[in-house]
Amino acid sequence: MGKMATRESYGKALAEFGSDERIVVFDADLSKSTYTVTFKKVFPERHFNMGIAEGNMMSVAAGMATTGKICFASTFAIFAAERALEQVRNSIGYPHLNVKVCATHAGITVGEDGASHQCVEDLAIMRAIPGMTVVQPCDGASTRAAIKAAIDTYGPFYVRLGRLAVENVYGEYGDEIPFTIGKANLLRNGKDVTIIATGLMVQQSLAAAKILEAEGVTARVLDMHTIKPIDREAIVAASRETGAVVTAEEHNILGGLGGAVAEVLSEEAPCVLRRVGVRDLFGQSGKPQALIELYGLTPEDVAAAARSAVAAK
Amino acid sequence: MNKETETRLKLYAVRMRKLILEGIYRAQSGHPGGSLSCTDILAYLYGEKMRVNPEKPEDPDRDHFVLSKGHCAPALYSALALRGFFAPDELDGLRSCGSMLQGHPCMSHIPGVDMSTGSLGQGIATAVGMAMAGKLDNKTYRVFSVLGDGELQEGEVWEASMAAAHYKLDNLTAFVDFNGLQIDGPNETVMGLGSIPDKFRAFGWHVIEIDGHSFPEIEAAVTEAEGVKGQPTMIIAHTHKGMGVSFMKDQAGWHGAAPNTEQYETAIAELNAVLSALEV
Structure with a gap:
């Protein structure tokens, strides 16, 4: 059975579905770690590096989303859900904008970087924002399905992704699987x-x-x-x-x-x-x-x- | 700017000031000082400059505006109402339950509001996002934003400013409503801002300093900004907090306080006198 980190599947899914010109991807100097670089290689004109300024990245993505774009904003979970929390809440959540906060390196399996980078609070935090959809896929095929669902469903999303390569549960990346938001x-x-x-x-x-x-x-x-x-x-x-x-x-x-x-x-x-x-x-x-x-x-x-x-x- | 246009904009501004005070007085809550200091800038933008259509508030080709100093919502609401986005008497419900006119701008419910703001520092960053989208889609729309001076203490302003210069957003024109006062007193005693023009120049912006209550100067600066290529423009507008009401002018205490009945009547009488003189 194959293995792949959900962050890697995320990058593949962005690239796979990226021909939809509404999709714009933001990163905060971590594009090789979040794998948004996979999208950048195919659609460089719609990938924006915002530098090490996560709060600003969320607000910029929100502003761009007001023009009809489907914005993906990625960084590590600790920065997405905690450093940039108030921007996610006020600039994305409150106006219910079409921004998909895709946070990688969630949980303790970040590993060697230690507690400062191991986010164990993000589900609780994001779940408390009114209107926020919170999703955590478990493998490559389900990550692909989750990203497809995020593209097809208007509104703010928090997608929680991992650093560690994990065994496939549903099959290989690219396999079509049953996946409905809100349905276990x-x-x-x-x-x-x-x-x-x-x-x-x-x-x-x-x-x-x-x-x-x-x-x-x-x-x-x-x-x-x-x-x-x-x-x-x-x-x-x-x-x-x-x-x-x-x-x-x-x-x-x-x-x-x-x-x-x-x-x-x-x-x-x-x-x-x-x-x-x-x-x-x-x-x-x-x-x-x-x-x-x-x-x-x-x-x-x-x-x-x-x-x-x-x-x- | 010809005299006729200037007079029309002065009328627009004094009518805005009356609506601002009426709304805040009825609500017994709100921010008159900063609303009155940025009134002339908004009067120029909505009364003259911006390509917006009240019949099509979400027209993708419209000029965009973000009130980064969101607590001055009454100024934005009155500008929108006078431009025809909704009836001026909506201001009667300002800050009250059931009214669309929230204490801070809310794009979900208010026609013409392009972004929900209120948390300082975020508005200018969302304006950067709108300007980036304009570049991406080869749109000709321009993006305008108004920041407070105290707001410049927020780190996100500088993150956004760096990004605006990095992405060469010459379709973005922002104003600092530089009235020198914030809630706890003068900027310089609360948290010194140093040289605001030097800071924005160092961040890669084209900077223009003007009298923020002079329509010809506002127009000249906005026109100059349109000619700048490869850089965003920051217009540092020197203004007076509480402008237009004698006892509110330059008083930090009117940052977030509503007038009582006597004060309200005095203020409206002053504004009516200005209105009458202009209408002659």
Whole structure:
């Protein structure tokens, strides 16, 4: 099975769909890391480097979007969602402009750069902006589908992408897959527990489901690629049909996927819930795999949370 | 500029000033000082210069305007109303629940508002984006923006200024409404700005200094800017906060305070006297 970082698939998707002349791409001196350079090679006249000035990049993209362009603005998640937050909120969110903030290097698997660059708060932050669609694909094919959906859907988007190369879940980049904004993808069915995952925790959760299967526990696995609007129907069904839910995200357990799922469950269908994620901590330098183990994001960690949830039913 | 045009613009401006004060008085909330200082600039832009059409507010070929000092929304609203984008009595609802006229400009609901602003520093950056789009699409529209002097303390102004020069945005003309005062007092005591013209020159802009209450000087500067190639133009407009109302002039205290009934009536009487003299 192939591997590709979602940031790399993002660049490929921009280049693939870039013949649409409404598409304009902005970067802040990270185009080789965010892979917007892949678009630049094909459409240099519609790629603008804004220098190391992320807040300004967001406002400029907003201004350009008022003229009918579909603007993509990319930098690392920490700068997109946090340094430039107020520009994203006031210049893009409030006027509901067609800007797609595509943030790479999200989560702790940034690795060696350490906590200053490991964004574990962005889902919580972006989810709180009215009208913002928040998406996190898990592999190449789903990133391509997410970018296509972002182009086809008017309005502000936050697309969360990773640095680390990850195993394909849906097939190779370029494969057409089912992908609807706000609709979770059922990857594996089960009756004992539902694991709701996003980003690279989808792969970890599928591996966890195999561990659990060997123990006689069948786990449903949902790829919750859209964090907002969240698929309430799939969450309620998970609660009613399996009676226990585990969320899994490479993000603080506060306010992100775990928070969103907890909100739906507590309002509509309470059940046992366990949240796998970064437990309200900053990251640190290290190899991505070492950090995944240190912060409790391995398949075994997900399986353990599922066992705990099943036992508490 | 001929006398007839100048008189027409003076009338436009005094009518704007009346609407600004009426709106802020009814709301008992708003920013009269800075609204009155940039009134003549907006009167020239909307009363004379800009190619805009109230019947087609989103015409892609229109000239664009961004009020980067968004708290002076009443000035923009009154300019738009007098240009025919909506009825002047909409100002009666300024800042009140259910009115489209939000405390700061909102492009989603107000015809003629090209960008939502209010958070300082962001407006000029969005104007840069509009000007870049104009270049990309070979449009002939021009982009105008008005900044506050205190706003220049925001770092994003300089990020945007660097980008405007880098992308050679000669279709962008901005003004600094340089009235010298901000909420807490004179710019120079709050956070000294140094030489504003030197700063913009160093950032690669063509810079012109004018009396921001003189229509012939405003027109000459805007015309000069149109002839500049490969550079954006910053017009440093020396203005008076509270211009047009004797007791508000040059008073930092009128940055964000509404007049009481007595003050309002005094102000309107002053403006009516100017209006009568001009109408003769």
